[in-house]
Amino acid sequence: MxxxxxxxxxxxxxxxxxxxxxxxxxxxxxxxxxxxxxxxxxxxxxxxxxxxxxxxxxxxxxxxxxxxxxxxxxxxxxxxxxxxxxxxxxxxxxxxxxxxxxxxxxxxxxxxxxxxxxxxxxxxxxxxxxxxxxxxxxxxxxxxxxxxxxxxxxxxxxxxxxxxxxxxxxxxxxxxxxxxxxxxxxVADELAKPLIRAMPGTDYERFMASSQAALFSQTFRIAPQSDRMGYRLNGAETLMLDAPFEVLSEAVANGTVQVPSDGNPIVLLADRQTTGGYPRIAQVATVDLPVFAQLKPGDRFRFEAITQQQAERLYLDSERDMAILKAAIALKFN
Amino acid sequence: MSGNHVSVRQRMACELLPLGDSAVLIRLGDRIELETNQKVMKLSQRLEAQPFAGWIECVPAFASVAVHYDPVLVMKSRTWEEVVHASLFETVCFRLERYLSSDQLHLNEQASRTVEIPVCYGGEEGPDLSFVASHNGLTEEDVIAIHSSGDYRVYMLGFAPGFPYLGGMSERIAAPRHQTPRTTIPQGSVGIAGKQTGVYPLATPGGWQLVGRTPLALFRPQDEIPSLLRAGDMVRFIPIRRKQYELYKEGAL
Structure with a gap:
């Protein structure tokens, strides 16, 4: 052993x-x-x-x-x-x-x-x-x-x-x-004043304009009941739909930001359920999930709006960095 | 996007949305309908049978399919036609077009499986059977007869491993959830919540009215397909006696 x-x-x-x-x-x-x-x-x-x-x-x-x-x-x-x-x-x-x-x-x-x-x-x-x-x-x-x-x-x-x-x-x-x-x-430096990049979610347009703005401007605090399944967030302003709308349960992904009717968002993480039935206001960029996962209950952060295309670019760049590190280590001990 | 492609072939009505930077959500409708759900199943089966380069998995739901992909592999497999796309999302949508043509979605109607689920109704296994009966002005026997005579369709799996979202329950046995959820519901519990019925694959907290319990395991992590049920299956509940339930549990049946 x-x-x-x-x-x-x-x-x-x-x-x-x-x-x-x-x-x-x-x-x-x-x-x-x-x-x-x-x-x-x-x-x-x-x-x-x-x-x-x-x-x-x-x-x-x-x-x-x-x-x-x-x-x-x-x-x-x-x-x-x-x-x-x-x-x-x-x-x-x-x-x-x-x-x-x-x-x-x-x-x-x-x-x-x-x-x-x-x-x-x-x-x-x-x-x-x-x-x-x-x-x-x-x-x-x-x-x-x-x-x-x-x-x-x-x-x-x-x-x-x-x-x-x-x-x-x-x-x-x-x-x-x-x-x-x-x-x-x-990611220690990023954790000092975290900015988590996210893109509009599949139901973003259904939220009130003030909620859309609040999502990307206010500071959120990670609530105590946060774990590997997801992080619950609290902000000064709750996020509200323009009009009530019933979501059929459908697939969610790592980093999907759902908003239950109380208006406090939940970011779904590694051990989430596979499907969800709440409107999704945003989606955290895959590259920033490692930073987000290092935040703990009580920590504060803000979301920064990026486009889907920017998130893709960041993803490919970070994969390239990973590949370079792997290759460099292999080369060192060739 | 790929506008000319669409006009050439008849394409089913749907909406393709990015679900982040490595998945596409295809919404085929906004209601729980048999026809839409059948399209959902066909689309994900077709993708699984002939995946595009970079495809990881499909997650079908009531009226949508999420398609997860590996952006690096999609990037590396772009063809001369695809390199002009402004994003990988566009490339993936372009690749999805050929699966979405409606001529394909009506082909080879697959026969659905019927899975029988033995249920021991009432007693310790179904502590809320009497409530469901009195709430609907029925006897416990009526509730069992109605619940076990229905043909239920598995519209999707989700919420927990192997948990089926079933459609087709008679409104005559509908019942509201408990005001305060139970802290733990035993594995195999068969419950009713509103107009829905379902089976709990794992012990979990929950507010459903429990009418019985099945000795069958719905979640089978050691099996190649880790779920007793698959989306698209039909389910029938078969009432069994306590004695049979015990025998099932011991593996004698």
Missing amino acids: SITVIRSGMLATIQDLGRYRYQKYGVVPGGAMDTGAARVANFLVGNAGDEAVLEVTLAGAMLLIEEDMLLAICGADMKVTASGERLPLWRPALVKAGTTIHFEACHSGCRSYLAVAGGFDVPKIMGSRSTYLRAAIGGFMGRGVKAGDQLSAGVASPLSMRMMKDWEKKRFSNVTVPSWHASHFA
Whole structure:
């Protein structure tokens, strides 16, 4: 066994990039909330990108590394230490057996991703290793990890093996960290004064002009009852329809902003239901979902209006950046 | 967009809207109607059978189909005709046109499956059966007879894994939801809410009037198709006795 959970903290689940092609049966994709951080963490340890990682929510988790391991932590800054020493984020680390990894305190963001070479080895359910808490399937026995759980890693890729071999020579302590990193993927700066880019939703035109304006001008606060299913928002002005209109239940997507009759929007996230019956005023741009997923209850942000075309452009640009990072790492250890 | 394309072939009436930057929502109507829902099913079946490059999945609903795609793959597979499009959304709409031509949507009417769902009505399994009866001035037996004689169509799955939105319940057994929802409803519960009936695939909180329970699992995560029911199926409820319910649960039936 490669990692023993000493403490899970508030919630820690195994997630990959999601379960696709089952939405027509009511099964939502789920997966990592901050897919950017999960993918980068995977790249940093020589994985393909879609391997299962551990999503640590808020601080508190503590893990014992049972065998020498290549790992990386990306996402929220939780002041992570390795047997007392600060472990830098957005960097791979070769960690010796017997090291304790502790997610001590939330400095910025609220979800951290731990990737290990080979990914976490849990059975695939419907093509994915993601934990689906609501249906109690996937991940580690369909639930968040608990103290005493033993998580094992899958087979490391040839790239991971080369990385480990290279650092084996340079190793001088319990933790060996290279000088290079991928911290340009960090969203910490965006979190200081978050602007979440969004485009008008499928029912945008049905909202009052004042509500359309309020959507993109007022500050929203994330309500306490927000989780992996969705974030509830409160703003000074509630969002209202021009005229009552009954929506037939239809598919929603990650980042769909629905407005129930009380006028307080809900942003649907990874563990949402597959279909919804409320009017949709907006849709968060896919590139900004990782930033949004790092906001926590009580945080404030504003929406910034962009067009569908701009959202597409941003999507393609960010995918290009991901591909470049992956290729650069592979090239380094060729 | 692809205006000349439309004029050449008869195209079904519909609205194509972006659902963000990686999905298109195709609205084929604004009501719960059999004919519209049949078109929905055909359209998503056709897309699944012959997907375009970059297609990920279809999510059919009462009167719409959401088509999810991978923008990178759509971009990479653009043809000389498509590179002039101002957006990938336009390219995807262009690719969807050929699935939307009405001559195709009337072809090969598929026979729907009928799935029988055994239900133990009343008692502990259906604590609200007496309420539904008295609310409608009926006996409990009447409610069972009416509920189990209906032919229900699965219009869509959603809300929870394997949860069917069923159409076709008799208004004679309609009943309002509970004012305060129960904190947990057992898996397999068969309920009535307004003019709708449904089956809970998972234990969840809910306000439906519970008239019975089925021993069948609606959500089957280990199966290739993880749902007992599929959109387009017909459902019949078969009353069973408590004893049979127990036997089903134990796997004897």
